[in-house]
Amino acid sequence: MASSSSSASSSAAAVVLCIWLCSFSSSSRCHGAPTVVPALYVLGDSLTDVGNNNHLHLSLIKADFPHNGVDYAGREATGRFSNGKNSADFIAEKLGLPPSPPYLSLSHASNSVGTFLSGVNFASGGAGVLNSTHRDKCLSMNKQIDYYASVYGSIVQQLGSYKAQAHLSNSIFALSIGSNDILGYVRSSSSNKLKHTPQTFIDSLASSLQQQLRRIYNLGARKYVFIGGGPIGCCPALRHDNRTRECNVEANHLSVEYNKRASSLLQQMSIELSDMSYSFFDTYNALLEFINNPDTYGFVEVKSACCGLGKLKARVACIPISSYCSNRRNHIFWDMYHPTEATYEKLTITAFDGSVPYVYPINIKQLVAM
Numbered sequence: 547m548a549s550s551s552s553s554a555s556s557s558a559a560a561v562v563l564c565i566w567l568c569s570f571s572s573s574s575r576c577h578g579a580p581t582v583v584p585a586l587y588v589l590g591d592s593l594t595d596v597g598n599n600n601h602l603h604l605s606l607i608k609a610d611f612p613h614n615g616v617d618y619a620g621r622e623a624t625g626r627f628s629n630g631k632n633s634a635d636f637i638a639e640k641l642g643l644p645p646s647p648p649y650l651s652l653s654h655a656s657n658s659v660g661t662f663l664s665g666v667n668f669a670s671g672g673a674g675v676l677n678s679t680h681r682d683k684c685l686s687m688n689k690q691i692d693y694y695a696s697v698y699g700s701i702v703q704q705l706g707s708y709k710a711q712a713h714l715s716n717s718i719f720a721l722s723i724g725s726n727d728i729l730g731y732v733r734s735s736s737s738n739k740l741k742h743t744p745q746t747f748i749d750s751l752a753s754s755l756q757q758q759l760r761r762i763y764n765l766g767a768r769k770y771v772f773i774g775g776g777p778i779g780c781c782p783a784l785r786h787d788n789r790t791r792e793c794n795v796e797a798n799h800l801s802v803e804y805n806k807r808a809s810s811l812l813q814q815m816s817i818e819l820s821d822m823s824y825s826f827f828d829t830y831n832a833l834l835e836f837i838n839n840p841d842t843y844g845f846v847e848v849k850s851a852c853c854g855l856g857k858l859k860a861r862v863a864c865i866p867i868s869s870y871c872s873n874r875r876n877h878i879f880w881d882m883y884h885p886t887e888a889t890y891e892k893l894t895i896t897a898f899d900g901s902v903p904y905v906y907p908i909n910i911k912q913l914v915a916m
Contacts, residue, residue: 582914583769584713585665586638586646587697589690589762590722592671592884593773594634597625598685599671601650605683607672613853613870617887627671629852629874630887633773634667636894637720641914649693662697663713674727675754687723687758691765698765714766715821718914722773724804727751729778729883732797744800752807759811763822769913770824772812773897775801776833782851782860783882791849791858801830813907825905825913827897832904836878836889843892846876853881 588594592609600610608625609615615623617630625648626632638645646665670685677686685693702710731739731747742750759770778784778801779794788794805828812824837848852871853864862868864881871877875888885893898910908916 582642583716583718585663585717586634586641586643586720587665587694587717587767588634588637588646588667588669588720588722589687589694590634590669590720590773591673591684591726592627592669593722593725593890594632594667594669594720595625595627595648595671596632596634596645596667596669597648598650598667598669600625601648602670602684605672607680607683609671612866613864613868616870617874625671627881627884628887628890629870629880632884632887632890633722633894634669634720636891637718637771637898637910638665640894640898640910641718649690649697662701665717666694666697668693669722672726673723674730675723675751675758676727679727679730687754691758691761694762695765711766715768717767718769718771718910719762719767720771720773724751724755724775724808725778725801728775728797728800728804731800732778732784732794744796744803748800748803748807751804752811755808756811759815763815763819768822769916770812770822771897771910771913772808772824772826774805774808774827774829776829777801777837780834780837780848781883782849782854782858782879785849786856786858786860786882798830805830809906823908823913823916825897825908825910827893827905827910828903829893832893832896832900833878833885833889835904836892840878844876844888845878846873847871848878850877851879851881852877852886858882 599605599608609627610623610625612623615621618624635645643665646667649666649668652661668690672680672684673686675687677688777793777798779797784794784797785791809826812826816822816824836843836845840846840848849858851859852874853868854860855862855868860882874886877886878889880886896904900909
């Protein structure tokens with residue numbers, strides 16, 4: 547028994563050492579592909595959720611059923627709000643990393659260094675900057691950061707403060723948050739809008755986001771990738787609410803204003819904190835370019851969802867009784883709110899390799915190289 551225990555301990559130590567070495571070597575092939583960063587940590591909403599909401603038993607905000615995942619490996623609905631992969635998957639691929647697993651799938655696992663060192667995904671469908679957005683139906687941004695704080699503590703405990711900071715400062719922290727807050731405001735009552743003007747609403751978002759960005763920094767993050775809000779008013783759900791089937795002007799305006807504030811917060815942080823860097827992806831203008839010039843990017847349908855029922859396939863959500871299009875690659879939207887895998891992929895390519903006006907002050911590739 548003693549010999550077996552000693553052998554197991556040696557094997558475990560070897561695994562930890564291998565993972566630790568992978569974390570600091572840009573040329574390692576520990577995951578079958580060149581790893582250019584140690585890890586990818588993801589916080590956000592349904593654009594990057596890879597299955598956390600599957601574990602929220604009281605929530606109805608889920609994508610763990612057909613026809614979601616129809617183009618994913620094994621045609622499996624994994625909890626991604628997509629016909630296949632989403633932004634988190636494609637960012638990981640571009641970084642040479644495996645997809646970061648959903649945190650809630652790891653919550654009962656041993657909090658060892660090997661569990662968290664290649665990255666964790668905390669994103670939750672329906673999440674917002676504000677705690678009130680879909681309260682108790684998802685992991686709010688603040689709750690996600692609470693969970694990340696726990697991961698941070700485990701990494702520090704295993705590696706020690708110096709090595710943990712070295713690992714985290716070279717990792718990428720991807721954030722996609724804010725869209726659900728805007729959707730909630732646009733669809734709120736007139737009385738709520740009288741109490742909270744568009745300006746005070748954006749101010750509240752910016753104030754909360756500032757605290758969240760600072761808190762993540764205090765927990766070791768140094769390289770931020772911020773995925774800005776898209777042209778929310780152009781999603782099939784909001785077009786459907788509009789008799790003309792055109793984009794919702796109010797939602798799009800709020801998205802632009804939110805992006806300006808988020809970008810400004812990151813810029814100010816980078817000025818104040820010399821060791822902090824960021825890449826801001828202007829999803830709004832990048833996706834609007836696809837919508838306005840679909841032929842250039844291989845798209846045909848820009849208004850209707852691929853999966854759903856009713857006009858624009860946005861009267862009924864993408865559920866098992868819904869129909870879905872045969873060619874998902876020529877649709878911009880998969881369901882009434884979310885992009886298709888093809889759209890996610892093209893947007894990620896722009897975020898990774900693009901330039902002003904779509905990504906600034908640097909792209910993800912340049913951020914990784916810093």
